[in-house]
Amino acid sequence: DVKVTQSSRYLVKRTGEKVFLECVQDMDHENMFWYRQDPGLGLRLIYFSYDVKMKEKGDIPEGYSVSREKKERFSLILESASTNQTSMYLCASSPDRRRDAGELFFGEGSRLTVL
């Protein structure tokens, strides 16, 4: 069973704080993703990575950065949190096998509230 684990289920931070969201997967997947999930807006891709030390901007990268130093770990960083970054953050991974392209395995989510 593929397991994607997000370190924090709930976080409350203050405006301007630096926030780290950690994600670990145990299935040796090449691809990892960070999405944010907002009511009425669905899932929007923030950043993704298809290899160690590789990163690509998604659709809404502003205000975020990422780090992938090891294959199994993909971190999302909010350098200076703002209230409009209050959201549910979902990490996902997928194998880089053509036949499984598009099958993402998701973590349980990290609900971030910025005050």
Place this chain on the structure above:
Amino acid sequence: AQRVTQPEKLLSVFKGAPVELKCNYSYSGSPELFWYVQYSRQRLQLLLRHISRESIKGFTADLNKGETSFHLKKPFAQEEDSAMYYCALSSILTGGGNKLTFGTGTQLKVEL
């Protein structure tokens, strides 16, 4: 750029009634489409993919390239089908890997 549209935020049906969740897409390449589902207090998970042409939990979805649609259907709704459903489009990256673009989701509520 790829785009996925789910026109309904909420769909409410009675148990035993047919269900159709709408999904339209725009994509210049050959599309690969998926339906994901999120049950209450569970993680988002894959329901089905168009290339498999399979029925999962009684749900089916047919890709209609002429209408650029991938609607999710079930002939008889069950209470346990109540969930959030997302349609998603896969695009292959030139550098390798793939990424999914999701729609805004449709909340299905099955009433007794």
